[in-house]
Amino acid sequence: MSASATSRQRILDSIAATTRPVAKAPAQLAEGYAALPRGYQRIGQLSAEACVERMIERLREYDAEVVESTPDQLPEAIATQLGSSGRHTFAAPVGLPAEWYAAGFNWKMDSSLETAEIEKAEGVVTAAFCGVADSGTIVLHHSAMEGRRVLSLLPDWHLCILLASQVVETLPEYFRRCPQPPALATFISGPSATADIEMTRIKGVHGPRFLHVILVHDEGDARPTPQ
Amino acid sequence: MSHAAPTHPVLDPALAPPFPQAALPVLRNPQLRKNVAHAIDVIQAKRARLVTEKTDWQELRTAASAMRAHVLENLGAYLTEFETKCTAAGGIVHWATDAAEARQIILDLLRKENASEVIKIKTMTSAEIQLNPFLEAAGIGTYETDLAEIILQLGGEEPSHIVVPALHVNRSQVREIFARRMGIKDLSDDPEALTAAARSYLRQKFLTVPTAISGANFLIAETGSVAIVESEGNGRMCLTLPRTMITLAGIEKVLPRYQDLEVMLQLLARSATGERMNPYTSLWTGVTPGDGPQRFHVVLLDNGRSSMLAREVERQTLKCIRCAACMNACPVYRQTGGHAYGSVYPGPIGAILTPQLMHMHHAQSLPYASSLCGACYEVCPVKINIPEVLLELRHQVVDQERKRAGRIFDPMYLGLRIANLIFSRAWLFHAAQRMARIGLRCFTRKDGWIHSLPSVGAKWTQTRDLRGLPSQTFHEWWAARRKEAR
Numbered sequence: 001m002s003a004s005a006t007s008r009q010r011i012l013d014s015i016a017a018t019t020r021p022v023a024k025a026p027a028q029l030a031e032g033y034a035a036l037p038r039g040y041q042r043i044g045q046l047s048a049e050a051c052v053e054r055m056i057e058r059l060r061e062y063d064a065e066v067v068e069s070t071p072d073q074l075p076e077a078i079a080t081q082l083g084s085s086g087r088h089t090f091a092a093p094v095g096l097p098a099e100w101y102a103a104g105f106n107w108k109m110d111s112s113l114e115t116a117e118i119e120k121a122e123g124v125v126t127a128a129f130c131g132v133a134d135s136g137t138i139v140l141h142h143s144a145m146e147g148r149r150v151l152s153l154l155p156d157w158h159l160c161i162l163l164a165s166q167v168v169e170t171l172p173e174y175f176r177r178c179p180q181p182p183a184l185a186t187f188i189s190g191p192s193a194t195a196d197i198e199m200t201r202i203k204g205v206h207g208p209r210f211l212h213v214i215l216v217h218d219e220g221d222a223r224p225t226p227q
Numbered sequence: 228m229s230h231a232a233p234t235h236p237v238l239d240p241a242l243a244p245p246f247p248q249a250a251l252p253v254l255r256n257p258q259l260r261k262n263v264a265h266a267i268d269v270i271q272a273k274r275a276r277l278v279t280e281k282t283d284w285q286e287l288r289t290a291a292s293a294m295r296a297h298v299l300e301n302l303g304a305y306l307t308e309f310e311t312k313c314t315a316a317g318g319i320v321h322w323a324t325d326a327a328e329a330r331q332i333i334l335d336l337l338r339k340e341n342a343s344e345v346i347k348i349k350t351m352t353s354a355e356i357q358l359n360p361f362l363e364a365a366g367i368g369t370y371e372t373d374l375a376e377i378i379l380q381l382g383g384e385e386p387s388h389i390v391v392p393a394l395h396v397n398r399s400q401v402r403e404i405f406a407r408r409m410g411i412k413d414l415s416d417d418p419e420a421l422t423a424a425a426r427s428y429l430r431q432k433f434l435t436v437p438t439a440i441s442g443a444n445f446l447i448a449e450t451g452s453v454a455i456v457e458s459e460g461n462g463r464m465c466l467t468l469p470r471t472m473i474t475l476a477g478i479e480k481v482l483p484r485y486q487d488l489e490v491m492l493q494l495l496a497r498s499a500t501g502e503r504m505n506p507y508t509s510l511w512t513g514v515t516p517g518d519g520p521q522r523f524h525v526v527l528l529d530n531g532r533s534s535m536l537a538r539e540v541e542r543q544t545l546k547c548i549r550c551a552a553c554m555n556a557c558p559v560y561r562q563t564g565g566h567a568y569g570s571v572y573p574g575p576i577g578a579i580l581t582p583q584l585m586h587m588h589h590a591q592s593l594p595y596a597s598s599l600c601g602a603c604y605e606v607c608p609v610k611i612n613i614p615e616v617l618l619e620l621r622h623q624v625v626d627q628e629r630k631r632a633g634r635i636f637d638p639m640y641l642g643l644r645i646a647n648l649i650f651s652r653a654w655l656f657h658a659a660q661r662m663a664r665i666g667l668r669c670f671t672r673k674d675g676w677i678h679s680l681p682s683v684g685a686k687w688t689q690t691r692d693l694r695g696l697p698s699q700t701f702h703e704w705w706a707a708r709r710k711e712a713r
Contacts, residue, residue, distance in 0.1 A: 007529075008322035011478065014533035015303040029301055033483055036293050039286035040490065058503070112517055115434060115468060135496075135504035148518045149467045149509075153460065172489040181450045181485035183316070183512040184519075187492070189504035192460040196375040196391060197418040198262075198398050199269035205374060205422055206429070207460025207507060 042176075044133070044169025051133045051169045055162075056215060058136025062190025063203060064211040071218050074161070075099040078125065081159055081212055087122035091151055095144025096127065100161070110151050118150060123157035124208075129182075130174045131167040137189045138162060138213070139174060141182040149186060158208040160188075163218045236385045236566035239357070240585050243569025245592035250567035259395055263387070263564040266394035267555050273501025274552065274606075281497065290490045292610035295546035298481055299536060305448040305481045306527065312451030316513025318523045326356035329528050333358065333440065333473055334365055336524055340471050342367060342438040348455065348462045349373035350442025351389050351549060352475050352528060354571040355584070358440070369440075370432050372461035374425050381408040387565030387573060390499045390551040395564050429461070439465040439520070443476035444548070445491060446525075449484040452512040453525065456495060456505050466509050472520040478527050479545040485510075491548060494608035498550035531584040540619045544579050546609040551576075553603035553613060559596055568593060575603035579616040587623055594620035638683055657702070664696045671695035 024032055044051060056066045069077040079102035082090060089106040091113070101107050108121050127145035128138050138160055140146045152158055168174055192207030203209055236252075237243040253259050278284050298305055310320045323329035337345060345362065347353065347369055359369045359380075371380045375393035379386055382404035386392035393401075402416040405424050414424060441462070445454040453474055455462045466472065482491065488510075496505040514523050535541050554560040554574025565573030569590060570581040578593040594617045603613040634640045649655045670677045677693040679685065687693060699707075 005322075007324045007328060010324050011322050011527070011529045011533055012303050012307070014529070015306070015478075015536060018533060018536035019300055019302060024301055024304075026304070029304055032297055032301070036297060037286075037289050038490075040283040040290055040493075041286075042489075119434065132504075135493075137504050142518060149463065150518075153463050153467055171493055172486075175486045175489045178485065181447070181452070182510070183450075183452070183515055185508075185510040186463070187504065187508035189502070189506050191506065192458070193506050194374045194422060194459045195269075195500065196373070196378070196393055197401055197421055199266050199391070199394075200398075200418040202418050202422040205426055205459035205461065206372075206433070206464050 040172075041170055042172040044173060046133070046169050048164070052164050052167050052215065052217075054169070055131050055133040055136060055167045058133065059190070059211075059213055062136055062211070064136075064190055064213055066213045066215060068215045068217060071216055074214065074216055075102065077214050078102050078159070078161070079104075081214065082123070082125075085123060085157055085159075085210075085212075087157060089120065089122045091118055091121035091124045091147075091155055093126060093144060093147030093151060095147075096125065100125065110147060113151075115150060115154070118154045121155045123159065124151055124155040125159045125161070126152050128160050128162045128166060129185075130177060131162045132171050132174050133167055133169045134171060135189055137171070137187050140186045140188065142184040142186070149184060152186070152188075153207055156204070156208055157210045157212070159212045159214065161214050161216060163216045165218050167215075236387075237569060238354075238385050238566070238571050240570045240581050240590040241588075243590070246563075246567055246569070246596040247592065249569050250563040250596075253564045253567060254562065258397070259564060260562070262395050262397050264561060266388075266391060267561055270391070270501050270555050274497060274555070275501075277497045277501055277503060281493070287490055287494055288608055288610055291494055291548075291608055292546065294482070294487060294490060295548075295609050296543075298483065299479065299542055299545055302478065302481070302533075302536065305483060306478060308448040309446050309451055309481050310527075312449065313513055313525060314451070316451050318451065318513040318525055321524060321526045323526055323528050323530070325530050326528075329356050329475060329526055329530070330358055330361045332526050333475065334362065334367070336471075336473055337362070337367055337438060340438050340522075342471075344368040344370065344432075344436045345438045345440055346370045346372055346432055346436045346465050346469065347376070347439065348441040348457070348465045349376050349392070350440070350475060351386075351571055352442045352477055353440060354386060356475075356528070356530065358475070370429070370436065372429055372433070372465060373457075374422060374459060374461075377425055377428070378404060381405065385566060386571060388551060388554060389549055389572065389574075389576075395566075429464075433461075433464040433468055437470040438473070439469040439471070440473045440475065441465060443474050443480050443525075444495070445488065446476055446481040447483075447485050447488075447510075448481050450512055452485065452510050454488065454508060454510045456492070456508050458500070458506045460507055463507055463509055466511060467519050469520050471522040471524075473524045473526065475526045475528060478529055478532050479547075495548055495550055498552040498606065498608045531586060534586065535583050540616055541579075541583060543611045544576075544583060544616060546611050547576055547580070548609055549576075550608055552606040552608065553611075556602040556606045558598060558600060558602065563596075568596065575613045575617075576611070579611075579613055579620060582620055582624075587620075587627065591624045591627070594618075594624060642683075657700075660696070660700055664698070667696055 059066050091108040094109045094111045126147045129141040130139040191211045192205050194205045195201045321332045378393040387395045398416040406414045443453045444456045496502045553576050560574045568577045572580045582590040599614045649659050675695050680688045
């Protein structure tokens with residue numbers, strides 16, 4: 001480690017020697033940062049309904065399957081989606097509301113499942129932290145309702161429950177919803193894809209090949225509470 | 228000097244032939260040129276559509292450019308902040324002054340893990356330090372997991388683009404490589420079937436190999452987090468399943484705050500692949516108990532970068548976020564593809580980055596591998612004025628030449644000295660004009676054009692015609708006209 005410690009000093013010295021005329025003291029640094037130009041669009045212009053509509057449209061452009069639901073009908077909507085998938089074994093984080101675990105399916109509840117167990121699941125159901133309509137992006141912060149990172153990765157089929165109140169229009173609006181930066185975050189924009197062979201877009205290389213979204217019109221107040 | 232064109236591209240700038248020579252194999256290979264042009268046309272069309280749609284594109288560029296410049300001016304402060312936060316979150320930060328030190332740090336870490344195999348997320352920085360051959364020689368099997376990187380690794384090919392590294396390989400070539408190296412007998416050349424083959428080839432590796440290596444798209448100083456931008460999910464696999472993760476990142480990759488991703492992520496995917504957003508972006512912070520690798524190392528690599536900070540013109544080079552928009556827009560890259568640049572960083576950004584990483588000791592032909600048309604500057608999401616840097620580097624190459632002892636034997640040097648002499652004296656200039664008129668007469672065809680010249684002159688006429696000298700110069704005509712008027 002001592003070699004790296006010396007290298008650390010050498011690199012920092014070299015940087016200091018080359019940036020000295022411009023490098024700032026901590027207070028000036030914060031000032032310099034605050035003065036950075038931010039003339040880009042930070043707040044969306046669409047109404048809440050139009051914003052949700054755009055989210056759905058963009059998700060569909062990514063070949064994600066989107067259905068809409070009310071909070072009351074959500075458990076039924078989940079059961080319908082699971083049923084029509086033709087799959088039986090589903091993984092899910094332990095923190096989901098009890099009524100989301102539809103009856104008649106084989107559930108693998110994850111808090112610390114072995115990878116091999118998750119690999120055996122045919123699908124996964126999770127909540128989300130935020131949806132960004134502009135790019136059709138779903139952001140996970142991997143809370144108890146969104147599950148560990150591996151959970152929404154290995155199963156080939158992902159059903160994500162997104163609330164209308166979680167949908168924002170622009171990416172900067174998502175960042176405004178994070179006063180504390182998350183330790184873990186995954187931004188998902190459509191199913192896993194590649195265009196490495198002759199720029200032909202192919203769905204599903206390693207991540208889930210099928211992304212299903214239930215968009216819940218919760219009017220901003222009926223956020224389901226975690227268990 | 229004329230060497231035989233090498234059959235296999237050399238991407239080590241210390242060993243690669245000069246650009247004009249390295250470009251010949253591609254220029255003579257119509258299939259390769261077709262593959263490159265097709266890929267670029269597709270990305271360019273998608274990018275153009277999505278950039279037009281973004282009404283605040285120029286404001287985003289301005290913000291990104293200022294932010295990256297601010298980071299580089301204060302790089303020491305942001306790097307130490309990153310180090311403190313990453314360490315507090317359970318990560319271990321290493322510093323490497325050059326490629327050799329970075330390779331050794333990574334090998335030592337792998338030895339400590341008793342690793343015999345390692346899975347890798349595509350990282351240009353690891354290609355820059357030639358990590359794979361080093362690890363292989365030390366007995367550690369490296370498995371690239373990005374589809375394009377698998378194609379290159381299994382096919383023994385070299386990357387020719389920084390975002391789509393195998394764009395020079397077409398589907399039937401991929402089919403041949405996969406069939407041979409994966410032992411699949413009846414594989415079709417349908418991209419869907421080829422992708423599926425790669426998926427099953429790698430699945431077991433993801434689930435069993437306990438050590439992974441990644442690069443970094445961004446380091447966040449405020450939190451000590453690392454961000455990876457990808458499409459396939461191989462990145463998420465490598466970031467989630469192994470026990471130990473080693474991230475190799477250039478020191479310039481840092482951003483001040485988490486929020487700053489709101490600028491970079493909007494620019495990167497649109498510029499790189501012509502998508503509104505890439506399928507997956509992952510961000511992690513040190514070690515999270517119960518989720519992902521429980522041992523995490525970051526190797527911060529200098530390898531020539533800190534010396535590029537000294538002057539504002541060259542410093543811009545380090546603003547780069549590796550989107551490859553410049554190579555997609557470049558008329559030279561379009562003709563030559565990436566291998567001609569003799570570096571893992573091709574195209575306009577490679578032409579300014581590579582010679583500087585080499586401290587101007589190698590790759591001196593690259594600043595000339597450009598028409599200075601400015602298309603690269605126009606598309607650059609962080610507004611790197613590449614033509615300006617190219618000119619500055621040309622200046623430095625000329626200064627080097629000027630100091631070279633054997634320069635007086637160089638025909639180019641000699642020619643320019645003589646030209647200097649002639650152009651600075653009117654009587655010599657007029658005499659030279661008269662001599663050239665006589666000397667060139669036998670090369671000038673009836674149409675008034677010179678189609679081929681011998682010796683050094685052939686360098687001009689092999690690609691373009693030269694207009695023959697007129698029988699009278701303007702000066703002569705003017706003098707004759709005044710005499711007549713009198």
